[in-house]
Amino acid sequence: METEVEHTGLAIHPMDQFIVRKLFCHTESASPMNECTTNIHWYDITNVTMWMAIAVLVIAAILVLGTRRRAIVPSRSQSVAELLYGFIHNMVEEVTGHEGVKYFPYVMTLFLFVLCGNVLGLLPLSFTTTSHMAVTVPLALMVFVGVTALGFMRNGPGFLKMFWVTSAPLAIRPVLAVIEVISYFVRPVSHSIRLAGNMMAGHAVIKVIAGFASIAVVSPVVVGAVTAIYALELLVAVVQAYVFTILTCVYLRDAVGDAHH
């Protein structure tokens, strides 16, 4: 995993940006793993805390501060808030149906958290909260457990009919049921790894390429490449937030929507 290229003078540490470190902690150590980045307790205030707090502030700025005038003819910031609201509201309504609209605040929370985490992570020197499986796995598990619990609460044992594909011939239904069950349990894995993997890979690639900028001959190319990848990463950040949210809606449909299998 070490990507240091000591002998050429290049010091590329693409993974250092993902290190969790305590804030208000001073260290003399030059090593990335020191007393500030180890033995972190659950209650410690870390860069995770800071960047999640910034995400909350950004969300508050857009959705609360931006809409404070409640104008009929919206200002720019209010338009952004309304756009986000309308986008997710429509998504929930279209994908999960009318019944799913009451879960709109949960979906909106997930979307805004992931979107802000992804986009804020693109700021130089920032920490990408959504690049950590410690964040995306709980997010995905919340959706998984929530959807499963909701499915059983609303449909009772009838929720299990989802795995029994009645449109298929009777002979292959048991096989399909096994496949459906496996795919159901793989959902949280793909749901969380997809987001964390995308975020981590993009940021690591930018770091690796940017590391080569210290070689004068290739630095113009590197600057161009970093710019291009940065633009791509911006797209990926938004698209992954969208994907995470729409998958949440799709899973939610199993629990609240009409039978679609």
Place this chain on the structure above:
Amino acid sequence: METEVHEAAGAAGHAGQAVGMPQLNFDYWPNQIFWLLVTLVAIYFLLTRVALPRIGAVLAERRGTITNDLAAAEELKQKAVLAEKAYNEALAKARAEAQAIIAETRAAIQAELAVATAKADSEIAAKSAESESRISEIRAGALQSVTEVAKDTAEALVAALGGKSDAASVDAAVAARMKG
């Protein structure tokens, strides 16, 4: 869930001082999960208590305003149509009145004209009758004069030719000639 991922990826995680993948350093997990939950709860309350009701209300209000405005516009359009209809009716009525007045006036003028024409005709008739009577008088006078002149001339001719004028035969001859 932590334990199962631990087994799968523990080996790849932190090895001494090496950074490796910080994502697989499970020392970090409790901290991240704790702050994640705090953040999600904060965002959730921010959304459900303030942002979403507010935006929902604004959107509903806007929809209401637009609907009202459209209804008002529809109403005004109806009014405009009615006003146009009233205007057209008034125009038609005025036109009809004007036509009536024109016809009336024309009839009155026609009547006056007829009276005047009749009067003029009667005057003309009277004058021409008078003129005719005078002409016939003059003509009768002229005939008489011609007869007398013819008799005198005939008598004078007869006398000049050495004859004796017979008044009766001269009269008869002149009368026969005058008739011819």
